[in-house]
Amino acid sequence: MTDVPGYWQNFIDGSFCDGGSGRLAVLDPATGEPFAEQALADAKDVDRAVAAAKALSDSGTWSGLRPVERGRIVRKMGDYILERIDEIAPILTREAGKPLWEARLEIEGAARYFEYYGNQAETVEGRSIPLGQSYFDFTTHEPFGVSAQIIPWNYPMEMTARSLSAALAVGCSVVVKTPELDPLTNRFFADAALACDLPKGALNLLCGLGKDAGAALAAHPDVNQIVFTGSVATGISIASAAARNVVPCILELGGKSAAIVHDDADLDAFLSDVRWGIYFNAGQVCSAMSRVIVQERVHDRLVDGIAAMAEGLEVGNGLSFPNFGPNMGAMISEDQCQRASAMITQAEREGARLATGGRRMNRPGYFLEPTVLAEVTPEMTIAQNEVFGPALSVLKFKDEDEAIRIANSTPYGLVAGVFTTDLDRAMHASKQLRAGQIFVNEWYAGGVETPFGGFGKSGYGREKGREALLNYVQTKNVAIKLR
């Protein structure tokens, strides 16, 4: 078992500190046992963090740096995280339940955001707009100021890195509200800030309950911009708080994403897409492949193949999986595990057939079997609502139009996929599918460089790619009358 420090503090204005609401026990999802404590912030801590971020923002010392210098600091923070990967990964596994190799991938992913946005810092350029010979007109992009970032538990490090690195690159200062289920490893960003000479107040990290510290941060009058990833219900309350202060927000609210599989697709290759698509991170991924919509001629063959693949996954304590392989860890919490298994039971009641899995495992911790539900129909609860667990729903179609109709039949629209060797078919689907990102013949194709975000109830705004930088700046136009 890894040795984890017993108590973890918040980080405000360049110093580690306790929280006004005491301490929170952090549980190991693989055992259900507490193994560390986290300082719990209250609204006063949020006030102090926002004040520190605002003071730095008002001073102009961070936003006024030459972008290449800001970019270098941001990049160094990513390097720092990578240098400590051996130390961080087991702690991430202990707090989040994911296999050790997945924890390492997450940390590498987090570092990659700092590399990418560090490199982008000096590319945020304005433009000159011709107004005839009597004027000179140009635009600049100015950082919003204080960016509040409310982080979910499924990828605690990567989600923080995604927003934090872009916000810092353009000169914002940031207050991060870490997830209360797995807040610990975010602390390494504070270490990175200190080690890389990020100015005090540019990064403030605090853990607190959503209804207390989270709500206080979202409603804070000195916050200039908000980024949120999590559930639709919380997204609505955050957007409402942002509206009351007339500040913009980015919402990334999950999905019910579908892969359409045509009868000409490479079905063997597709099994690997399913393995990543729904069993990576035990299915707790906003862009998970939670539905497969398959052409009826290949339906039975595919369901059998997926069920066999799912049955071949070893489920256990993430610490026992150091290397990439057919394995899966625990879900994050008792609540999430119960919620997912209740949804599976409900699906069976509504007529779905359990092709494999579906049961809570008879051992301590929050383990759910890798699950495949066949004969799901579009109106079933499981076809409409996000499970956020290792449960795949398989639906059938006859023709292309029906496939697209089913894929578009949920309120969400985060990602979608089409698997076929027919390019016209793939292009047609990519136009018809209502989702922010379309994968053709590979689920999760793309990377930090490609913009990501939702249509419909999956939210609005874009993270990743150059588009994300524009979340953190506002455009100013300067029009000069010449003599």
Ligand code: NAD
């Ligand atoms: P949540 O939306 O309640 O919590 C996400 C974050 O928001 C946490 O940091 C939480 O403290 C904070 N929060 C909660 N209430 C808040 C409030 N009123 N004001 C400000 N911040 C608040 O999500 P959850 O309870 O952790 O998970 C529930 C469901 O959310 C999951 O089943 C899943 O469907 C969805 N989810 C989606 C993603 C995603 O990546 N899109 C991530 C996590 C959870």
